Amino acid sequence: xxxxxxxxxxxxxxxxxxxxIPRQPGLVAEARAEIEILPPFDRDEAFSGLDSFSHIWVxxxxxxxxxxxxxxxxxxxxxxxxxxxxxxxxxxxxxxTFRPNPLGLSVVKFEGMARRQGKLYAQISGVDLLDGTPVxxxxxxxxxxxSLAGARSGYAPQAPPSQGRLRFSEQAQAQxxxxxRDYPGGHAALYRLIEGLLRLDPRPAYRRNTQDRSERYAMRxxxxxxxxxxxxxxxxxxxxxxxDGDSTG
Amino acid sequence: xxxxxxxxxxxxxxxxxxxxIPRQPGLVAEARAEIEILPPFDRDEAFSGLDSFSHIWVxxxxxxxxxxxxxxxxxxxxxxxxxxxxxxxxxxxxxxTFRPNPLGLSVVKFEGMARRQGKLYAQISGVDLLDGTPVxxxxxxxxxxxSLAGARSGYAPQAPPSQGRLRFSEQAQAQxxxxxRDYPGGHAALYRLIEGLLRLDPRPAYRRNTQDRSERYAMRxxxxxxxxxxxxxxxxxxxxxxxDGDSTG
Numbered sequence: 371x372x373x374x375x376x377x378x379x380x381x382x383x384x385x386x387x388x389x390x391i392p393r394q395p396g397l398v399a400e401a402r403a404e405i406e407i408l409p410p411f412d413r414d415e416a417f418s419g420l421d422s423f424s425h426i427w428v429x430x431x432x433x434x435x436x437x438x439x440x441x442x443x444x445x446x447x448x449x450x451x452x453x454x455x456x457x458x459x460x461x462x463x464x465x466x467t468f469r470p471n472p473l474g475l476s477v478v479k480f481e482g483m484a485r486r487q488g489k490l491y492a493q494i495s496g497v498d499l500l501d502g503t504p505v506x507x508x509x510x511x512x513x514x515x516x517s518l519a520g521a522r523s524g525y526a527p528q529a530p531p532s533q534g535r536l537r538f539s540e541q542a543q544a545q546x547x548x549x550x551r552d553y554p555g556g557h558a559a560l561y562r563l564i565e566g567l568l569r570l571d572p573r574p575a576y577r578r579n580t581q582d583r584s585e586r587y588a589m590r591x592x593x594x595x596x597x598x599x600x601x602x603x604x605x606x607x608x609x610x611x612x613x614d615g616d617s618t619g
Numbered sequence: 620x621x622x623x624x625x626x627x628x629x630x631x632x633x634x635x636x637x638x639x640i641p642r643q644p645g646l647v648a649e650a651r652a653e654i655e656i657l658p659p660f661d662r663d664e665a666f667s668g669l670d671s672f673s674h675i676w677v678x679x680x681x682x683x684x685x686x687x688x689x690x691x692x693x694x695x696x697x698x699x700x701x702x703x704x705x706x707x708x709x710x711x712x713x714x715x716t717f718r719p720n721p722l723g724l725s726v727v728k729f730e731g732m733a734r735r736q737g738k739l740y741a742q743i744s745g746v747d748l749l750d751g752t753p754v755x756x757x758x759x760x761x762x763x764x765x766s767l768a769g770a771r772s773g774y775a776p777q778a779p780p781s782q783g784r785l786r787f788s789e790q791a792q793a794q795x796x797x798x799x800r801d802y803p804g805g806h807a808a809l810y811r812l813i814e815g816l817l818r819l820d821p822r823p824a825y826r827r828n829t830q831d832r833s834e835r836y837a838m839r840x841x842x843x844x845x846x847x848x849x850x851x852x853x854x855x856x857x858x859x860x861x862x863d864g865d866s867t868g
Contacts, residue, residue: 374689375624375720394764411719416695419708422773429678429722440623446665459668462627462757470660471624471755473678475724477765506720508711514778515643516726517766524671529763 379405379505386501390572390589395476396496398566400559405492405505412490417483425511426480431504432472442472452526455575477511532569534605545610549594568598568605628654628754635750637683639821639838644725644747647815649808654741654754661739666732674760675729680753681721691721701775704824726760781818783854794859798843817847817854
């Protein structure tokens with residue numbers, strides 16, 4: 371019988387909407403998040419020994435891909451971005467977020483546990499997790515069982531390439547300096563986050579295939595909307611526009 | 620909100636009880652299973668393209684570790700066999716089957732899809748899955764995202780060692796020949812399965828720590844009970860006793 375699942379945690383992430391999230395974990399090392407451990411699971415001893423592991427598995431819910439009764443929205447086939455968005459494969463041959471059971475699986479870097487104002491947090495990086503994501507399980511990553519370097523993987527043999535060069539408008543540069551004041555690691559870290567994300571080219575596959583590169587894009591990141599456009603091989607960051615806080619944090 | 624989960628599949632495995640199952644996948648290559656894909660998910664196109672992947676993730680339910688309402692039976696700390704069974708770590712720092720949400724995660728070798736008598740099966744090997752296990756999701760293994768050879772893993776840095784030498788009694792040898800008639804791969808394959816399992820030493824950690832090696836053990840495998848005892852460094856297979864079929868297959 372399928373289990374009655376409970377949230378053991380809740381993700382607070384730099385990613386406030388789906389657009390722009392790296393398509394797998396580990397692609398942007400600077401992408402940080404915290405998993406707030408929810409009662410009754412927020413006991414220090416339940417995580418004792420986890421600090422001897424460098425990486426953890428997070429099993430979570432694709433909560434924005436559910437029907438009203440909580441089931442997955444799915445079709446038998448999907449069009450993975452890696453195939454240019456115009457070739458279909460079976461949903462079980464993909465890591466699509468639209469699945470019969472809306473379960474996600476990500477290995478992330480484990481930075482440690484922290485307790486603030488009575489709440490317990492697991493700090494992680496290299497994430498591809500949306501803010502507000504319900505977490506169902508945390509397990510240690512075991513290289514001897516989980517790491518299969520020689521495994522054959524059909525249409526996605528390598529990480530998607532990083533490409534292009536980042537250019538900031540004067541306005542964006544000043545705004546980046548300002549937002550960096552509250553960002554752990556300061557300006558250099560915030561710059562690396564923006565650079566890592568935009569060089570992965572978050573545009574939908576059907577846009578990438580067009581010659582028209584003049585369109586302007588925006589993604590919500592932390593507490594701002596990041597606006598950019600492409601000019602030749604350059605990624606021009608135009609504006610970092612403050613938004614009213616609507617995060618779960 | 621946690622999802623309403625549905626079984627997408629049901630495992631038919633050589634492992635008919637928990638005792639003796641390898642503690643992680645990949646440890647006994649010969650351990651085979653099939654996932655019967657359940658309606659409405661048993662459509663060929665939902666698996667199209669999966670044959671270009673050598674390995675798949677199986678997310679499943681530890682169905683023998685649930686409470687009556689389907690939740691996980693758990694404690695904040697567990698005693699992993701790898702630590703000799705006498706040292707405690709947090710449940711989230713372990714791969715214990717007793718977890719707040721009874722979710723299991725195994726990467727297994729994908730041998731292909733098969734259709735028999737109208738039913739669709741995913742054939743897998745190197746499994747650590749109990750017969751009757753409900754499957755919630757199948758995802759392709761992506762080495763670029765999932766394989767972290769350099770990850771640090773505290774108390775379980777390497778696969779548990781295989782040890783000892785297998786000896787068969789005359790009776791066991793004859794019985795093994797007989798059971799091998801119905802086993803795919805025949806006698807050599809069945810021998811490798813038994814050897815792989817017993818050389819992992821399935822005994823509970825508290826037994827391994829005793830000097831008394833005279834006890835006799837038994838595990839249910841396929842349609843027989845496999846009886847063995849230890850004599851010095853030798854693993855003596857005594858009897859393969861036929862049992863009445865109670866499998867889900």
